[in-house]
Amino acid sequence: MSTNKEKKVFILAGEPSGDYIGSSLINGLRLVDKKMIFFGIGGPLMLEEGLVSKYDMNNFNIIGFLNYIKNYKKLKNLLDEIVKLIMLEKPEAVITIDTKGFSFLLAKNLKKSFKVSGFKCPLIHFVPPTIWAYGKSRAKKWKNLHDNLFCLFKKEEEIFHKLGIECVYLGNPVIEKFLKSTNSNSKINLNKNNLINGKTIKCFLLPGSRDTEIRYLLPEFISLIKKFNDKQIAISWVIPTTKFHFKEVSNKIKNLKPKNDIQVFILEDNYELLKEADIAIACSGTITLELALFKIPTIAVYKTDIISASIGRMLVNFKNVILPNFLVGENFVPFLFQEKCTVNNINKLLRTYIDKIKEKNHLFAINSDKIVKSMNYSDINEFNFSKNSGKKIIEIINSYKY
Numbered sequence: 558m559s560t561n562k563e564k565k566v567f568i569l570a571g572e573p574s575g576d577y578i579g580s581s582l583i584n585g586l587r588l589v590d591k592k593m594i595f596f597g598i599g600g601p602l603m604l605e606e607g608l609v610s611k612y613d614m615n616n617f618n619i620i621g622f623l624n625y626i627k628n629y630k631k632l633k634n635l636l637d638e639i640v641k642l643i644m645l646e647k648p649e650a651v652i653t654i655d656t657k658g659f660s661f662l663l664a665k666n667l668k669k670s671f672k673v674s675g676f677k678c679p680l681i682h683f684v685p686p687t688i689w690a691y692g693k694s695r696a697k698k699w700k701n702l703h704d705n706l707f708c709l710f711k712k713e714e715e716i717f718h719k720l721g722i723e724c725v726y727l728g729n730p731v732i733e734k735f736l737k738s739t740n741s742n743s744k745i746n747l748n749k750n751n752l753i754n755g756k757t758i759k760c761f762l763l764p765g766s767r768d769t770e771i772r773y774l775l776p777e778f779i780s781l782i783k784k785f786n787d788k789q790i791a792i793s794w795v796i797p798t799t800k801f802h803f804k805e806v807s808n809k810i811k812n813l814k815p816k817n818d819i820q821v822f823i824l825e826d827n828y829e830l831l832k833e834a835d836i837a838i839a840c841s842g843t844i845t846l847e848l849a850l851f852k853i854p855t856i857a858v859y860k861t862d863i864i865s866a867s868i869g870r871m872l873v874n875f876k877n878v879i880l881p882n883f884l885v886g887e888n889f890v891p892f893l894f895q896e897k898c899t900v901n902n903i904n905k906l907l908r909t910y911i912d913k914i915k916e917k918n919h920l921f922a923i924n925s926d927k928i929v930k931s932m933n934y935s936d937i938n939e940f941n942f943s944k945n946s947g948k949k950i951i952e953i954i955n956s957y958k959y
Contacts, residue, residue, distance in 0.1 A: 564590060565648040566950075568597040568608065569639075569663070571617030571656030573766045573799055573825070574731075574843045576600030578654050578683060578709075581730040583608060585947025596646065598639075601800060601825065611642060615768075615801060617656050632659065640666050647676055649954045655684040664702050679704040679957045681950065685724060688716055689877040696720055705953055707946070711933050712884060727949060728942035731843060732932050735850040738829050757791040757818070758835045758911060761853070764806070765840030766799050773860035774840055775809060780900040781838075781907070782813055790911060795834070797824040836910050836917075838903060841879055845890060849881035852925045854917035856906050857892045866895045884931050885924050 566586065570579040580602035583595050587606070596609040598617060604610060616635060636659070643651060651667065653660035664680050671677040680703045688696040689712075696717065699706065706724040708714050709731070717724035762781075764774040782794050798806045800823050807821045822830065831837075837848045837855045848855040857879050861869070877883045879890050893902055910917050 563594055564592065565594045565596060565646055566650050566652060567643055567646070567648040568595055568599060568603070568652045568654070569617075569656065569660065570599045570603060570654040571614060571659060573600060575654040575656060575684070576602045576614065577734075578730055579603045579608070579652075580606045581943040582652065582654075582683070582946050582950070585943035585945070586950060587947070588944060589947050589951045596648075597652075612639075617659055636662055636666060639663065640670055643667060644670055644674060644676065648678055650679045650681055650950060650957075652681045652683065652950070654682075657684075657686055661699070661702070668702075677959065679953050681705045681707070681953065683707045683946075684709060685713075685717070687878075688720075689713070689883050690873050690875075693720055695872075696722060704957070707949075710884065710931075712931060725949075727945040729932055729934075730942045731847060732850070732929065732934055733942055734828065735847065736929075736934065738832070757793040759793050759795060759833060760907070761795045761797060761831070761834040761837040761839075761848075763797055763824075763837060763839035763844050763848075765842065766802070768802075769861060770840050770859075771798075771802055771806065773862075774858060774898075775806065777858070777860065777898060777900055777903065778838070779810065779813065781903050782810075782819065784900055784904055785907070793818045794820070795830075796821045797827070797830070799823070800825060835914070836907065838907065841892065843880065846880045846884075846928070849890065849921060850925050850928060852918065852922045854910050854914065854921050855881075855890050856903065856910070857890050858898045858903065859892070859894050860898045861895070881924065881928060884928050887924070889920055889924050 568579050568582065570576045576599055579599050583603060583606040586593055594609070595607055596611060598612050598614055599608045599610050600614045612635065616631070640663070653663060660682055664682070667680060682703045682705070685699055685706050685708055686695045697720070700722050706717070706722065708717065708724050708726055709729045711726050714724055714726040762778040764771045764778055778796070785792060796806060796810065796819070798821060803821065803823050810819055810821065813819055831847060831853065832851045834848070834851075834853045837853045839845055839848060839855055839857060841857045841859045845855055845857050875892065875894065876888065879888070879892050881890050882888045891906060893906070
């Protein structure tokens with residue numbers, strides 16, 4: 558345990574959504590203790606909050622069976638180094654966010670080191686396995702692994718409790734970001750940013766935040782732009798991406814024509830631009846929830862290598878894999894996975910959305926309200942994830958039996 562003069566907390570986030578959650582946690586902890594020091598792994602948002610990041614977050618942003626095999630040695634070395642770092646620094650707590658495979662192994666290895674060294678501290682994890690998609694067996698592996706588990710959905714908390722696993726819902730920073738955005742007075746106009754022509758249908762293409770996702774999805778999106786040639790329908794393409802992938806995505810689309818109808822922007826810096834979309838085609842993940850909240854008619858897509866896809870089919874319940882569908886209990890967001898994720902199928906669905914845009918707008922508006930209600934948010938003041946999490950973590954640290 559660190560001294561009173563320098564209370565340290567280790568935090569790990571391995572992807573942009575975790576980076577946002579981590580920044581909220583650091584902000585909440587600083588409200589309680591301004592002198593607290595944060596170190597670990599995080600992205601630009603956590604760095605802005607004062608995190609000292611020891612490693613590049615993108616080293617951990619790996620998905621798919623083949624990618625884990627290819628990167629096994631690197632990940633194993635990182636795991637050993639991080640365990641040594643934590644044992645050397647002796648923080649007040651170790652907090653991991655999502656990044657489930659690595660977080661699981663880190664907790665197991667730290668517990669072994671705790672037994673040998675005599676030092677220990679609370680192991681806290683946010684965003685546990687998505688048991689509604691992966692089933693009960695995956696959740697049971699996490700039982701008793703951490704001192705505290707925190708989830709982002711009220712419905713999720715109830716499922717864990719039924720399995721006899723203590724998991725607490727403290728609010729959801731994504732919902733709060735959405736509510737603050739809709740309550741803000743600022744009105745962002747894409748025309749002012751010279752992004753698109755206001756007379757056209759604005760179709761947002763979101764290829765994901767991981768290298769693998771962009772590798773498989775961006776070519777399909779580029780093919781869609783080339784294929785969609787309809788003089789009766791004026792359409793502009795907008796591609797929100799991460800800071801890390803901005804240059805790569807921009808380079809790959811720069812030779813497409815017409816150039817004036819294709820724009821790329823950094824999503825982290827322009828979150829509210831999402832609400833300007835008429836239609837979105839997005840990599841499955843948290844972004845589908847954000848788009849659904851903004852009432853944007855969305856098509857979810859995903860593509861990976863053949864082996865990872867085959868394993869996914871054995872492990873995943875595809876009826877529940879798309880987050881907005883799980884929260885509402887209705888498959889209102891269509892999902893094109895693997896061999897169904899082709900330019901022809903995407904094009905066909907997109908045209909259906911354009912033809913039935915009023916109907917789709919109504920459907921997504923209704924379900925957006927349902928999602929907010931399912932999270933117990935009646936107004937922006939009812940929950941405060943950052944503040945609640947900060948207080949709770951301090952309580953855990955103060956009551957922990959070292």
